[in-house]
Amino acid sequence: MKKFRIAALLMCFVAMSMAFTSCQKNEDLIVGKWKCTAVSGSSTAMHADTGVIWEFKADNTVSLAGIPAATYTIDGDDLTISVAGTLSIKMDIQKLNKKTMILAEDGNEANTATFERQ
Numbered sequence: 001m002k003k004f005r006i007a008a009l010l011m012c013f014v015a016m017s018m019a020f021t022s023c024q025k026n027e028d029l030i031v032g033k034w035k036c037t038a039v040s041g042s043s044t045a046m047h048a049d050t051g052v053i054w055e056f057k058a059d060n061t062v063s064l065a066g067i068p069a070a071t072y073t074i075d076g077d078d079l080t081i082s083v084a085g086t087l088s089i090k091m092d093i094q095k096l097n098k099k100t101m102i103l104a105e106d107g108n109e110a111n112t113a114t115f116e117r118q
Helices: 004-024
Strands: 032-040 053-056 061-064 067-075 078-083 089-097 102-104 106-117
Touching: 061 078, 089 106
Parallel strands: none
Antiparallel strands: 032 053, 032 106, 053 061, 061 067, 067 078, 078 089, 089 102, 102 106
């Protein structure tokens, strides 16, 4: 009986740990450096090129190659990058985890960029 209780407690602990890990928000997962590894369709609207590194910071700023003063916001699976208050790039987050990020051009799912965490 005692072994059953220990096993049941252990299973509850594992289940709760998995639930908390899988519930990480996009706002937390996106922070870090991401290297573009693949582009499909036309990436011109997203300004994504293979080999380029994007760095998302916790203060909602983002460093993009050659683009100064950029900020980002996340609303669910919607990512918006604003450059110097004049240009907004809207993207859909198709996949975001600790290793991989896939972004699609807002309204055009054929245009995607795949990133790997650096």
